[in-house]
Amino acid sequence: MGLEEKLPSGILLTTVEKVAGYARKSSVWPATFGLACCAMELISTGGPRHDLARFGMERASNTPRQADLMIVAGRVSQKMAPVLRQIYDQMADPKWVISMGVCASSGGMFNNYAIVQGVDHVVPVDIYLPGCPPRPEMLLDAIVKLHDKIQNMKLGANRRAEIEELEQARLRRLPLAQAPGHPGVGGSQPGGIGAPAPALRGHAAAERDRAAAERDRAAAEPDEPGEQS
Numbered sequence: 001m002g003l004e005e006k007l008p009s010g011i012l013l014t015t016v017e018k019v020a021g022y023a024r025k026s027s028v029w030p031a032t033f034g035l036a037c038c039a040m041e042l043i044s045t046g047g048p049r050h051d052l053a054r055f056g057m058e059r060a061s062n063t064p065r066q067a068d069l070m071i072v073a074g075r076v077s078q079k080m081a082p083v084l085r086q087i088y089d090q091m092a093d094p095k096w097v098i099s100m101g102v103c104a105s106s107g108g109m110f111n112n113y114a115i116v117q118g119v120d121h122v123v124p125v126d127i128y129l130p131g132c133p134p135r136p137e138m139l140l141d142a143i144v145k146l147h148d149k150i151q152n153m154k155l156g157a158n159r160r161a162e163i164e165e166l167e168q169a170r171l172r173r174l175p176l177a178q179a180p181g182h183p184g185v186g187g188s189q190p191g192g193i194g195a196p197a198p199a200l201r202g203h204a205a206a207e208r209d210r211a212a213a214e215r216d217r218a219a220a221e222p223d224e225p226g227e228q229s
Helices: 016-025 038-045 081-090 102-106 136-151 156-172 203-220
Strands: 030-034 069-073 096-100 127-129
Touching: 016 136, 030 038, 030 081, 038 069, 038 096, 038 136, 069 081, 096 102, 096 136, 127 136
Parallel strands: 030 069, 069 096, 096 127
Antiparallel strands: none
């Protein structure tokens, strides 16, 4: 007995966003970008043991115009970065990116001039997958999390409002520590815990400036005569 047997007249109510999200998450076609040893784990994910086909993702597109998910598996060199960006630009919208492995996410052990220290310097990343290399089970977990993100993605004006809300939340987020020489810290000011936060923009900066002005005004007001010692 299915769910339709428990509904009156076989009617199921939903929203356009949920229907579109369900269709999008169930038809993700990856554009594989295997660059190093992480690609071996990516290839094994499509095998019978882990069965990537259960998500409808067994078709790895050789053309970016028929793909909407880029899985960057491995380190990205400076020479490969323009190629990666060109393929990303040719992919159909909406599109998503999974950074597979620590080398793609942050450069990993290759902290040198030849390797891009994080593929997010080239393309926007939706899911960061740690590991060196990550096992196929970890990649499947990242794909499931990406499916959940796609399922709950807003549309139209709601999407723009969601992006604005996320941007304001990031602007209001203050760092826990500042390294010496940070652009937001003066040369004579110490870094570390309690160091001044870098300049914010938008509503967050206005709110912080307003609070600072109120504190300065309260400190500048003279004390009451009865309170003086």
